[in-house]
Amino acid sequence: MICDALKTYYGVSRNERVSKTKITSQTPASDLETLENLWKEHQNVLGLLKNHKTSMGTGLNFSFLDLKIKIAGRIFTECVLCPRRCGVNRSVEPGVCGVTEPHVASEFMHIGEEAPLVPSHTIFFAGCNLKCVYCQNYDLSQNPQLGRNLSPNDLARIIDQRRREGSQNVNFVGGDPIPNLHYILKTMSLTTENIPVIWNSNLYLSRECMKLLESFADLYLTDFKYGNNECARRLSGVSDYMGIVGTNHKRARQAGDMIIRHLVLPGHVECCSFPLMQWICRNLGEDVIINIMGQYRPHFRACRYVELSRPTSPREVAQVVDYAKDLGFINIIN
Numbered sequence: 001m002i003c004d005a006l007k008t009y010y011g012v013s014r015n016e017r018v019s020k021t022k023i024t025s026q027t028p029a030s031d032l033e034t035l036e037n038l039w040k041e042h043q044n045v046l047g048l049l050k051n052h053k054t055s056m057g058t059g060l061n062f063s064f065l066d067l068k069i070k071i072a073g074r075i076f077t078e079c080v081l082c083p084r085r086c087g088v089n090r091s092v093e094p095g096v097c098g099v100t101e102p103h104v105a106s107e108f109m110h111i112g113e114e115a116p117l118v119p120s121h122t123i124f125f126a127g128c129n130l131k132c133v134y135c136q137n138y139d140l141s142q143n144p145q146l147g148r149n150l151s152p153n154d155l156a157r158i159i160d161q162r163r164r165e166g167s168q169n170v171n172f173v174g175g176d177p178i179p180n181l182h183y184i185l186k187t188m189s190l191t192t193e194n195i196p197v198i199w200n201s202n203l204y205l206s207r208e209c210m211k212l213l214e215s216f217a218d219l220y221l222t223d224f225k226y227g228n229n230e231c232a233r234r235l236s237g238v239s240d241y242m243g244i245v246g247t248n249h250k251r252a253r254q255a256g257d258m259i260i261r262h263l264v265l266p267g268h269v270e271c272c273s274f275p276l277m278q279w280i281c282r283n284l285g286e287d288v289i290i291n292i293m294g295q296y297r298p299h300f301r302a303c304r305y306v307e308l309s310r311p312t313s314p315r316e317v318a319q320v321v322d323y324a325k326d327l328g329f330i331n332i333i334n
Contacts, residue, residue: 131139235305
């Protein structure tokens with residue numbers, strides 16, 4: 001069943017299909033000046049792609065991927081990549097995420113990801129647009145200057161080399177990759193290998209960011225944390241979590257393959273895990289792949305919150321798995 005749910009991803013990973021990056025880099029687009037017109041052209045080309053009404057070619061003067069890069073560059077100077085919509089020029093001033101330039105904290109062939117994804121060339125970026133009090137990667141998320149500032153050319157060469165060494169994908173994560181979308185688009189435009197892009201993210205991003213990811217990301221590996229807005233506000237410092245992240249999951253489900261990760265938090269089974277499983281079943285379908293994770297440990301500021309000051313118990317994880325099975329989910333990873 002999981003193979004069926006990841007059919008497109010597997011096709012690219014095995015070099016039986018062309019990645020979305022390669023398709024967009026070979027699809028012609030018009031180079032326009034105003035941001036409004038750039039977005040209109042983006043919508044137009046995206047519609048033609050969906051309806052198979054555009055031709056592909058190499059050596060284009062300006063491609064659909066170039067168009068995405070140009071739009072992302074404009075957004076970077078007045079940032080609205082996430083719903084916080086800081087509006088700052090992040091080349092000179094950090095937003096809430098703290099990122100002014102991309103820093104690669106680490107990159108390696110990861111064998112600890114979900115089985116269909118390994119070995120995964122995982123690229124960890126420093127910085128994040130969420131402020132989770134229990135962050136399991138707080139050393140990265142809270143230190144945006146951690147790591148190396150690699151040029152897009154240098155990282156593209158590394159990605160190509162890892163692919164030749166046997167990577168099944170390139171997996172952009174963090175922290176979170178959201179603040180670095182412009183850099184990631186530019187980097188992938190410089191790669192030569194056919195490789196699926198995994199967008200490994202909390203999906204707390206803006207509608208503009210979601211539009212740019214469409215026809216770029218081959219697989220969305222998401223971190224769906226909560227089943228209500230209050231827990232998200234208290235523990236991650238964001239508002240309208242279900243409205244924003246829920247809507248983005250619906251869009252991602254239509255745009256590419258998907259694996260949803262849900263980290264079971266201690267004391268949050270009934271308020272978060274159960275209602276979230278209901279929401280996913282109702283809105284994304286019983287065949288969506290869900291990884292129900294039980295490796296929570298109290299990190300960062302978690303001990304300031306009574307319920308988060310202990311590890312998640314095996315019983316709590318089993319409760320969520322059983323609940324998901326009772327709802328009818330057929331692709332559960334645990």
